Amino acid sequence: MNEKLLGYAGRVLKIDLTRKTFEDFPWTDSDRRRTLGGKIMAADILHSHITPDMKAFDEDNWLVISTGPLTGCACPNTSRFNISTISPLTNIVTSSNCGGDFGLSLKKAGFDALIITGRSENPVHIEILEDDVSFNDASQLWGMKVSEAQEKLQKRHGKLVIGPAGENKVLYAAVFSGERAAGRGGVGAVFGDKNIKAVTAFGSKNAEVYDRENLKKINKKWVEQLRANPLTGRQLPKLxxxxxxxxxxxxxxxxxxxxxxxxxxxxxxxxxxxxxxxxxxxxxxxxxxxxxxxxxxxxxxxxxxxxxxxxxxxxxxxxxxxxxxxxxxxxxxxxxxxxxxxxxxxxxxxxxxxxxxxxxxxxxxxxxxxxxxxxxxxxxxxxxxxxxxxxxxxxxxxxxxxxxxxxxxxxxxLAAYEPRGAVGQGLGYATANRGGCHLNAGYLVVAEGLGLDVDALTPHGKAALAIMFQNLMECISAAGSCLFTSYAVFPSFLIDKPNSFLTKAILACFPYFGPVVNLLNKHTGIAKINIPLLLHPYALTFATGMKVTMADLLKWGDYGYNIERVSNIILGQGKGADTLPKRLLDEKQIESNEKTKVPLDKMKNTYYRARGWKNGIPTIKKLNKLKIEIPEAIKALNL
CATH class of the missing domain: 1.10.569.10 (Aldehyde Ferredoxin Oxidoreductase Protein, subunit A, domain 2)
Structure with missing residues (x-):
């Protein structure tokens, strides 16, 4: 395949608000092959910078805003971008995904990602116009609500804006791009701490792709598939x-x-x-x-x-x-x-x-x-x-x-899913790197009754499935895709014919696929195949020139999940962090049903073994396999 990767803008912009300077941040094709982009790219960049005593509201805490290689390549549902930083709410790394227009505009301005460090003395609007960056006074915007502030900015520009909650450093303040929010983890409070009211981007650059004709064919097939699927073509559009x-x-x-x-x-x-x-x-x-x-x-x-x-x-x-x-x-x-x-x-x-x-x-x-x-x-x-x-x-x-x-x-x-009714989702909540997030958790609840009808109360097989779902979610997000595109991997008959013999037989066996899934999780090379209903590898291949298979998705996801976990450990996350409140662990949701508690320890121990972790911490063997530098905090544990 292609030696020089395509599909990317090819540059990462670093802005220092304290000095009001900007420069290119070194990021090579080797880095792109390792991280793919988006959320995983941001996790890797933050990992290179984080120190044990760093806090969310430190001047030196970096904001990393990143796109994926599919962003701007005309693929369906690929306008997503990511914001990562140290969270003021959790004091560990957070990532927040958004579907607004800023990611596309940043890439058209010529950048795959933006790193912001330092702190402005006064409210600032950072304006990115291709090769130029302006630091505009935002005093008149400060105090405005989200829509009013956005109306004052150039209509054609992609926008990021905070509201009064971000200005006042509410620990769960969001950042908005149009009407879409990077909502979780308090990224808006970090914007506010740095006195950033708005960031805008505009440009006319288009990323070159490796094989435009085949990418067009895949995009057409992808659109047809999403529209034909009962979840993405009927349920979500209707309700x-x-x-x-x-x-x-x-x-x-x-x-x-x-x-x-x-x-x-x-x-x-x-x-x-x-x-x-x-x-x-x-x-x-x-x-x-x-x-x-x-x-x-x-x-x-x-x-x-x-x-x-x-x-x-x-x-x-x-x-x-x-x-x-x-x-x-x-x-x-x-x-x-x-x-x-x-x-x-x-x-x-x-x-x-x-x-x-x-x-x-x-x-x-x-x-x-x-x-x-x-x-x-x-x-x-x-x-x-x-x-x-x-x-x-x-x-x-x-x-x-x-x-x-x-x-x-x-x-x-936690999100709105009560995990005592879907115990795999409970495991996901507990092990999610950013905290009580349904998406970073792997969104296993979709299989536990909200799309499929897998036994929601059994712990069997849930650890392996959680890891696979988490790794796939990680990678799909890093590509720049909406996570809802992963729904189309479920064959329509599983949803349309829930009472058929075939559907019931498959779903009854689902929790017992654990050993097979574990094998794929541990030895991703086995999965050097592509699933017809999961089109992300095909699109990534034709966009970038890398030959991408299901194995690559799992490998990238595993790398991203582990490097984010290592950063959290550097920031002080201990062995007992992967847990849930006692209400969910010890109290039965339904008094007559003993199964309606989250059997977390039973699932978590299996999960850790399958991940290559010990007590929630990646082992040295695991990190060596992923070629992640081993920090002193883990060396000292001698795992």
Whole structure:
């Protein structure tokens, strides 16, 4: 195949805000072959820089904004980009993925990635125009909400903007590109700490691809495949991510009353069906997307972005609210303030239970909704109880108690899936590098009842499947693809004919494929094949000139997952970090069913062996295999 890699812009831009300088950061084809791009590239760059005493709000903490090789190559659903940094919420590495227009614009400006270090003395708008970078005064933008700030910027430019929550360093503040958010881990707070109000990019450069004709053919096939699949062609376009509310209810996976239950009596009032039938104006899509799962709804007479599943679940069932119109309004308000709806809602639910148990008189109560808009503003501006809520669930539990029902992993609030109804997802939450994230966890819940119908309560085979799903998610994200494109790997009959003999037979055997999956995870070379329904390797081959197979996806994913884990260990993450709150481990969700607890230790020990880790830490043998430099923190353990 091609010696010089194509599909990439070929440059990485490094900006120093303290000195107001910019330069090229060395990044070679060897680096690209090792990391692919996107999230894995960012993890590798951060790993080269992180030191044990580094904190999120240190001037020297790097923000790495990265694209994938498929970004800008006309492949469907490939406008995604990634922001990685040390998280102020978790104090370890976080990565946040976004579907806005900035990634495409950064690549057209001639860069695969952007590294930002230092801190500006005053609010700044970083403007990237191909080979030139300007540091514009953003004092007039400071204080503006997200949409107002974006309206003041050039319409043709790709944009990144924070709202008041980022300016005030709310630990779960988001960064917005158009209406799409890099929501998790507090990347917006790091922007705010560096006094970055906005970053824009514009250019007219197009990345050269290796084989344009064959790439066009694959893209055409990919579009047809996504439109024909029952998940990506019917369910997501029709109901959006909110399509999952009803199956979550059916499988006891819908987080309710701060994860004390998995079903909500009034779930139909906050469901995807309710949203589509009575509130949807039209569908929306990220650039290059053919799925169009986005919702446009009306709030106060204005057409705005509608809520995703997580927001509906966590600001609905999890706080005992059945008023979907309030959720539409709150989603818009939180976007305007620049806050992650998942961590906001999780923090609110925890505060409600603290109040209910007499541990903190916050005035927040389950089912009481009339004061929440005011509370959201108080969080964004760090006023009153908002100043406490702005620091998230873990810090509240440190202050008031209630650790057993403080629903987070590694300091990050969990997404809306109740893991006692899907134990593989529980393993994913616990082992996810960035904390309580459903996607970094591997999103095994899709196989545990939300797309397929694998036995959700058995621990058998879940460790191996979690690793494979995590590695594939890691790599698909690094390529620049939307993770929903991975749904099309499931043959249509598994979803359309759930009661057929063949479907039932396959799904019954699924948990027992563990040894086979383990073999593929440990010896990725065996997987030097391509699956017809997974088109990412074909697209990567024709875009870059690398001959990519399923084995490469697994290998890249494994490298990315491990190098991020090593960075976390350098930052002080210990052996006991991969855990969940006691409520999920020790309390049965359904009193009559002993299986409705997360059997974490049983799965975790198997997971560690399969990963080549010991007590959550990669062994020296594993790191040597991946050619990752062994830090002193791991050398000292002699694993």
């Amino acid at each position: 959006g991510t909110a399509a999952l509310i009803s199956p979550m209810q059916a499988h006891h996976i819908l987080a309710t009353k701060n994860f004390s239950a998995g079903r909500f009596d009034d779930f139909e009032k906050i469901s995807g069906e309710e949203l589509a039938q009575n509130h949807l104006i039209k569908n929306a899509a990220c650039t290059t997307c053919v799925i169009r799962c986005g919702r446009v709804v009306q709030v106060d007479g204005k057409a705005v972005k509608g809520p995703e599943l997580e927001t509906l679940g966590l600001l609905g069932a999890n706080i005992m609210n059945d008023d979907i119109e309030l959720i539409l309004k709150w989603n818009y308000e939180l976007d305007e303030l620049g806050m992650d709806t998942i961590s906001t809602a999780g923090s609110i639910a925890f505060a409600m239970e603290l109040d209910e148990k007499g541990l903190w008189d916050s005035g927040l109560k389950f089912g009481k909704t009339d004061n929440l808009s005011d509370v959201f503003n108080d969080i964004a501006y760090r006023r009153g109880i908002g100043d406490i809520l702005a620091d998230g669930t873990k810090r509240m539990s440190d202050k008031f108690g209630g650790a057993e029902f403080a629903i987070h992993a590694k300091g990050m609030e």
